[in-house]
Amino acid sequence: MALFIDVYRVSAAATNDALELLHKSHDHDAGIWSPHESLLIRRLVELFTQRGLDRLARVKKQILAWEAGNHHQQSAFPVVRPGMMERWNEAELTLVKLYLESLPPAQWALDDHMMAVDYVVQRYLPADELRTEAEWLSTRSGMMGKVQANIAAELITAANADKILGALPSLVSTATSQFHLPALMRNTLEFARVRCAENVRAITESVRHRLRSTIVQHLEDQQAQVAGTPGQSLETKLFDQFATLNRDWRRIAVTEAGEAQTQGYVASLVPGTKVKRVEQYVGACAFCKKIDGVIATVVSPDHPNKDPETMIWPGKNNVGRSASPRKRVGDVLVPRLPEEMWYLPAGLAHPHCRGRWVPVIDDEPGDDPEFGDLLRGLLS
Ligand SMILES: [Zn+2]
Incomplete structure (x- = not known):
């Protein structure tokens, strides 16, 4: 099928964004909920997904309860509006809750609705817990990579992966000291930790933004509604938003576990x-x-003659590279240079990619015989 898109009038940057999207538009979202192909991280992906989806469900339930006035409690004391900051400490959160509870639903101003969103997001998606959750996923997934390198492929079964999972630490610092990790592995875990935390943080921001804008729109719809006609409920409006957020969360699970x-x-x-x-x-x-x-050869990141076609090294990825073979410069499309294009990565090719590596010769030793002995002891 031929597709003609007129991008002449838009900027070069917008054209390049459009080209990039077209080339990435596969985005395999169809299979996003299927179990991960790698047995070593399958359970991790499901646990992280489930815990995140539970949290998002609580956020949805809570915001609907606040908006329905279900949390209202009559108060003998005058209600004082707390400061309009968007991050509160524990004591301030309690004050915000008291204020919102005691404010009669009929008196809620737009800012109060927004405050309820900020309260729910902070209470049910606490930043420190989510950072811990992100580190749990990235560290254990990264260590599963080390497991793969140090045991025979035939030992990699779902049951064995579960046994190993329980023995792995959740923190980079613990993993580093417990297994005397070399700097390269520690850095790999650190990059995974920060990237995963950053993506989780972005979802929290997205939850807040989606809730605030949906509620503002809902209140405006209610005001503009023709009397007697049924409007769409807030719950219906939030349904699509949460379907998207659930998918975003799942994408982090699959992508960050796979990359690590x-x-x-x-x-x-x-x-x-x-x-x-x-x-x-x-x-x-x-x-x-x-x-x-x-088939690729693993080389050290400081290898002097790295051949991107045949070699991979830790940290080699496609971030900042393009899937589109052409780009717009001024008014013309020009081919991209090889160094601008996606290449064979050490990790995933792109978000939600499920690529992985397997050994060519199975009994090749890994980097850490001691770790291998420990794993075999655990499994025997
Ligand atoms: Zn792909």
Whole structure:
């Protein structure tokens, strides 16, 4: 099918964004809920997903209760509006709650509705707990990469993955000291930790933004509504918003666990080890299908003659690179340079990619025989 899109009138930057979107538009969202292909992180992805979805469900339930006036409690004391800051400490949160509870629903101003959103988001999506949750996912997934490098492929079963999961630490600092991790592995876990926390933080912001704008719109709709005609309920309006947020959360689970595991695996292999890319799942994009089966040699990040076509190294990824072979400069489309394009990554090719690496020769030793012994002891 030929597709003609007239982008002449828009800016070069907007054209490039459009091209990028077209080339990424596969986005495999169809298979986003299916179990992860990697047995080592399958359980992690499901646990992280479930806990996040539970949190989001609580946020939705709470905001609907506030908006329905269900939390109202008559108070003998005059209600004093707390300051309009958007982040409160524990004592301030209690004051905000008291204020909102005692304010009769009929007296809620627009700012009070917004305050209820900020309260619910802070109470049910607490920043420190979510950072801990993000580190739990990224550290254990990264360590699963080290597990993969140090045990035989035949030992990687769902039951064994569960046994190992329980023995892995949740913090980068604990993993580093407990297993005497080399700097490269520690850095890999640190990058994974910060990236995952950043994505989780962005979802919290998105929850807040979506709730605030949906509620403002809902209140405006109610005011503008023709008398006697039924309007859409707030719950209906929030349904789509939460469906999107649930998918966003799932995408973090799949992407961050996959990225941490693949990078952790590559960082735990002896330089010179050969690995094979596997991209076999429903909805794999054209780029990922193309790299399925490719054999790459692991090299150290400071290898002097890195060949991006045949070698991978820890940290090699496609962030800031483009999926589109062309870009707009002025009024013309020009080919992108090879160094601007997606290449064979050590981790995932793009968000929600489910690519992974498997050993070419199964009994090749990993980087840490002691860790391998420990794992085999755990499984025997
Ligand atoms: Zn892909």
